[in-house]
Every structure is written in C-alpha cells, then in structure tokens.
Amino acid sequence: MIGNAVRVMRIATGEEADEVQDDGKNAAAKELGSKGGKKRAANMSPERRSEIAKKAAAKRWGKAE
Structure with a gap:
C-alpha cells in the first residue's frame, strides 16, 4: 500500500510517467455505446x-431450479 502511495506521489510530481493501458477499443465506438441504453x-x-x-x-429473484 505504501508503495502505491509513493508511486502516485511520483506521478503527481512528474518524477515518473503514468503508464496508461490501451484497451484496444475505438474511443468513438465506446462513446456511442454508452448512449445506446438511454436511447433505447x-x-x-x-x-x-x-x-x-x-x-x-x-430472473434475478426467482428460485434456482
């Protein structure tokens, strides 16, 4: 836990770069997908x-068979 706190402090002060992982999904597709349920x-x-x-x-509260 202390190691994570030190890492966050180093990222905040610019001593260390934050490694952002790409999930491989298109940003535009993710944006449109988040609107789908509301539109439906x-x-x-x-x-x-x-x-x-x-x-x-x-389905959620029914008895398991």
Missing part, C-alpha cells in the same frame, strides 16, 4: 420498459 429506453413505451424490468426481476 427513450424510444420504448413505459409499458414495455415495465415488462422488461419485471422479467429481469423475476
């Missing part, structure tokens, strides 16, 4: 959203 919900009727939520709750 906006286009759905309240009844359909409720139906999907009830089905998800039943």
